[in-house]
Amino acid sequence: xxxxxxxxxxxxxxxxxxxxxxxxxxxxxxxxxxxxxxxxxxxxxxxxxxxxxxxxxxxxxxxxxxxxxxxxxxxxxxxxxxxxxxxxxxxxxxxxxxxxxxxxxxxxxxxxxxxxxxxxxxxxxxxxxxxxxxxxxxxxxxxxxxxxxxxxxxxxxxxxxxxxxxxxxxxxxxxxxxxxxxxxxxxxxxxxxxxxxxxxxxxxxxxxxxxxxxxxxxxxxxxxxxxxxxxxxxxxxxxxxxxxxxxxxxxxxxxxxxxxxxxxxxxxxxxxxxxxxxxxxxxxxxxxxxxxxxxxxxxxxxxxxxxxxxxxxxxxxxxxxxxxxxxxxxxxxxxxxxxxxxxxxxxxxxxxxxxxxxxxxxxxxxxxxxxxxxxxxxxxxxxxxxxxxxxxxxxxxxxxxxxxxxxxxxxxxxxxxxxxxxxxxxxxxxxxxxxxxxxxxxxxxxxxxxxxxxxxxxxxxxxxxxxxxxxxxxxxxxxxxxxxxxx
Amino acid sequence: xxxxxxxxxxxxxxxxxxxxxxxxxxxxxxxxxxxxxxxxxxxxxxxxxxxxxxxxxxxxxxxxxxxxxxxxxxxxxx
Numbered sequence: 001x002x003x004x005x006x007x008x009x010x011x012x013x014x015x016x017x018x019x020x021x022x023x024x025x026x027x028x029x030x031x032x033x034x035x036x037x038x039x040x041x042x043x044x045x046x047x048x049x050x051x052x053x054x055x056x057x058x059x060x061x062x063x064x065x066x067x068x069x070x071x072x073x074x075x076x077x078x079x080x081x082x083x084x085x086x087x088x089x090x091x092x093x094x095x096x097x098x099x100x101x102x103x104x105x106x107x108x109x110x111x112x113x114x115x116x117x118x119x120x121x122x123x124x125x126x127x128x129x130x131x132x133x134x135x136x137x138x139x140x141x142x143x144x145x146x147x148x149x150x151x152x153x154x155x156x157x158x159x160x161x162x163x164x165x166x167x168x169x170x171x172x173x174x175x176x177x178x179x180x181x182x183x184x185x186x187x188x189x190x191x192x193x194x195x196x197x198x199x200x201x202x203x204x205x206x207x208x209x210x211x212x213x214x215x216x217x218x219x220x221x222x223x224x225x226x227x228x229x230x231x232x233x234x235x236x237x238x239x240x241x242x243x244x245x246x247x248x249x250x251x252x253x254x255x256x257x258x259x260x261x262x263x264x265x266x267x268x269x270x271x272x273x274x275x276x277x278x279x280x281x282x283x284x285x286x287x288x289x290x291x292x293x294x295x296x297x298x299x300x301x302x303x304x305x306x307x308x309x310x311x312x313x314x315x316x317x318x319x320x321x322x323x324x325x326x327x328x329x330x331x332x333x334x335x336x337x338x339x340x341x342x343x344x345x346x347x348x349x350x351x352x353x354x355x356x357x358x359x360x361x362x363x364x365x366x367x368x369x370x371x372x373x374x375x376x377x378x379x380x381x382x383x384x385x386x387x388x389x390x391x392x393x394x395x396x397x398x399x400x401x402x403x404x405x406x407x408x409x410x411x412x413x414x415x416x417x418x419x420x421x422x423x424x425x426x427x428x429x430x431x432x433x434x435x436x437x438x439x440x441x442x443x444x445x446x447x448x449x450x451x452x453x454x455x456x457x458x459x460x461x462x463x464x465x466x467x468x469x470x471x472x473x474x475x476x477x478x479x480x481x482x483x484x485x486x487x
Numbered sequence: 488x489x490x491x492x493x494x495x496x497x498x499x500x501x502x503x504x505x506x507x508x509x510x511x512x513x514x515x516x517x518x519x520x521x522x523x524x525x526x527x528x529x530x531x532x533x534x535x536x537x538x539x540x541x542x543x544x545x546x547x548x549x550x551x552x553x554x555x556x557x558x559x560x561x562x563x564x565x
Contacts, residue, residue: 051536053540064544068539068540070536222514258531260516260524261514262514263521266529266531272554348529350523350526357528363554371551423548424550437534447534447537451541
């Protein structure tokens with residue numbers, strides 16, 4: 001971005017005077033050589049930010065509280081340092097799997113001994129018990145009668161009038177903490193380097209990243225070219241699955257162009273390519289897959305082989321190395337690589353009559369999972385006297401579904417990739433909100449905001465995102481509040 | 488088919504913007520004419536901190552992301 005730096009000499013001098021006074025206090029620092037010390041380490045326009053966000057889904061599902069704190073200052077005239085710390089606290093119910101509502105008595109979740117519990121549930125099903133008793137009463141083959149009855153349950157026809165039933169799982173309160181450090185170094189008036197890194201930690205997910213970038217201003221600072229490379233390494237675990245202790249990494253390459261088009265107009269184009277590889281599944285999401293286990297597998301495995309756990313089931317049967325979670329239920333698996341391309345132009349237009357500005361953004365996204373998305377972001381910034389800034393905004397987002405997404409699977413897939421995570425479905429969202437900022441004094445500003453979002457399969461571009469099913473539709477809202485202090 | 492046509496249309500419009508921007512290189516906006524561009528709400532992202540938090544929500548609820556200059560890791564994605 002073309003940057004126009006405001007003069008900050010008065011702030012610098014005022015702050016130096018304050019710092020000098022503080023450092024000359026007994027026990028803080030030596031008064032001797034203070035001038036040299038301050039000349040070597042000038043502190044320019046330090047700033048402190050605190051931002052709070054509350055997120056809440058309708059239907060008493062997930063909610064989260066996010067706290068973000070940041071401090072930034074300049075060391076030496078050309079080096080800016082920013083440190084930030086984030087804490088997210090979240091809890092609530094989240095979708096675990098989905099199934100036709102006509103099989104809710106058969107396709108059931110199990111505990112850690114998933115195979116034994118699942119086979120036991122099938123054998124205890126009233127229709128299987130009745131078939132067994134009838135066979136015994138008639139002097140017939142009880143085992144064959146049981147097997148036929150279990151097969152009838154597993155292969156129960158799905159009528160066209162079915163509705164999708166979404167099963168939620170309670171998520172205990174969890175906390176994510178994240179620390180980030182960023183350096184910006186101005187090599188000269190035109191070239192700025194950026195180096196940033198951070199670490200994020202929660203009980204089942206740890207993530208570290210580093211990013212290096214550069215900005216180059218040319219054409220009398222009318223044009224800015226930026227580029228960068230980032231690398232993220234994540235470690236994924238599951239509190240309920242001992243088999244999950246996996247890694248994933250992301251490489252991101254960015255290129256951007258910003259151009260001043262006139263005294264009131266600014267435009268930019270951002271592009272990126274991201275390569276994700278490793279364990280890209282969500283270890284808590286489950287899929288219903290019919291046909292991976294047959295009736296004979298459940299009965300033989302239960303009576304003859306003595307299988308109990310998901311691990312034993314995985315070793316004994318051809319279930320594509322999936323981890324069992326219940327009757328025909330398995331933990332999802334996504335491809336181990338994902339290539340993503342983003343193209344995002346933006347226009348910023350100042351309207352002199354209103355002293356306001358229009359921010360019009362669009363993003364096109366495409367990836368190797370066959371997901372395309374379109375995002376339109378419109379914001380209006382309207383200053384008012386007394387230090388007020390009002391900003392209404394509107395956002396539309398639409399994505400197509402991942403190639404391996406279905407609400408459930410009535411036949412196994414050859415590649416062994418399955419997901420019923422509604423975030424991989426085809427859908428659209430509409431968001432509307434308002435952000436208000438109030439400058440209290442020159443150095444202190446406060447902000448509050450609220451945004452409401454509706455997520456629907458039917459809002460997908462072209463419609464019919466979830467085959468006209470609304471089971472995954474959801475509304476959520478966020479409220480924000482923050483303070484920014486410049487010293 | 489309609490989606491593909493829309494995608495093509497959007498890509499061509501985007502390329503049109505690029506060409507317009509490159510033409511803009513011939514523009515001259517003197518330093519003293521950049522007062523409006525220097526207004527805080529004319530920054531490409533006038534509220535970067537709020538953007539980071541909102542993007543964190545979007546990343547956890549949507550399958551696609553990118554297009555901003557924000558970095559960071561972590562999941563928090565239930």
